[in-house]
Amino acid sequence: MQGKPVKFIAIAANKTLAEAVQYQQQTGLAMTVYADSLGLMQARYGFKISLQNIWQYRVIDTEGKVAGQNMTKEAIEAVLSRSKAEAKFLDVDLDAKVMPVAEMLEFGQFSSAGKQLSTLRRSSNKSVQQSAVKVYEALKKQAVEWKSEAAGLAMSNPIAARDLYADISVALPAEDVGRDALKSLGNISGHKSVRAELAARAAFQKASQAMSNASPAQKPALAKAFQDVAKKHAGTPTGDKAKALATELQ
Amino acid sequence: MNSLRVIFSCLALGLLAGVVTAQTTPDFPPGQFTDGGQYQLSDCKGKLLVLYFIEPT
Numbered sequence: 001m002q003g004k005p006v007k008f009i010a011i012a013a014n015k016t017l018a019e020a021v022q023y024q025q026q027t028g029l030a031m032t033v034y035a036d037s038l039g040l041m042q043a044r045y046g047f048k049i050s051l052q053n054i055w056q057y058r059v060i061d062t063e064g065k066v067a068g069q070n071m072t073k074e075a076i077e078a079v080l081s082r083s084k085a086e087a088k089f090l091d092v093d094l095d096a097k098v099m100p101v102a103e104m105l106e107f108g109q110f111s112s113a114g115k116q117l118s119t120l121r122r123s124s125n126k127s128v129q130q131s132a133v134k135v136y137e138a139l140k141k142q143a144v145e146w147k148s149e150a151a152g153l154a155m156s157n158p159i160a161a162r163d164l165y166a167d168i169s170v171a172l173p174a175e176d177v178g179r180d181a182l183k184s185l186g187n188i189s190g191h192k193s194v195r196a197e198l199a200a201r202a203a204f205q206k207a208s209q210a211m212s213n214a215s216p217a218q219k220p221a222l223a224k225a226f227q228d229v230a231k232k233h234a235g236t237p238t239g240d241k242a243k244a245l246a247t248e249l250q
Numbered sequence: 251m252n253s254l255r256v257i258f259s260c261l262a263l264g265l266l267a268g269v270v271t272a273q274t275t276p277d278f279p280p281g282q283f284t285d286g287g288q289y290q291l292s293d294c295k296g297k298l299l300v301l302y303f304i305e306p307t
Contacts, residue, residue, distance in 0.1 A: 005297035009289065013305040017282045023306035024284050031302065032285040034278060042303055044276030049305040060299040064275045064291055071300055085297045108293030112286075208280030245279065 002099060003092030005085045006076060007107050009034055013042045013049040017212040035212040038219060040248060089138050095131035102135050110171040118174070143168045143177045150184065158191045159237065200233035204242055223249035
């Protein structure tokens, strides 16, 4: 599946981050692992991993719908072909050293991908350098589209516009499009609804810090922390998210 | 006639509820990934995401 627009994520049910890392080191599992220490993710998908149900797969299609429950290559390729998924940065011909960075960009990890891509573009290895330049050019082209999209959203959905400007500015800080996005980011961050949402996100992030290492006994304390976020930041998208999470944790 | 309307309305609402449920794929709760990334379902729009649920022993 390398080079194709498919992301694999393992969910370690009822395990802390440290346990998930240890499992990955022991097994050599090649995909990133989410530490579902409180079992919330499996509950959201409506099952419980146990000795009688030792694994489950879900294939999520381009529209965010569950399109399959099988992880064989044939099953995934069938969904891939049916859903017409398109890669913006990944390409089967990319050098193997550039592939992980293209994958990071493909799946929204712009800050670290942008930094790594800058280094790879200066590689003395011609294959690496050429692949990195190819991805960088695709990123610049995409950033111009995002910037235009953000400008269109600035009035109707300033939070979405702000997020697009933030992505562009961290992915391409040394390019004109990145510098322009940074200026627009500064301007739009003064918008009342954006300020309120950013404050809510900061509080939510703070309350979330203990999640990956929490035990079920800590659920009431976590629920209280998210209730407080919901109360203080009512009316923001993240305030609503905190309210739903507090209910889920109770 | 009125009772038929009520029946059809209920059926339509039921179907609608089913569609909404089928379309709503749950996102990741806040937490950490072993590669240090922060993934959301929205990051995967237009692409495929394969979730592999396990309980490591």
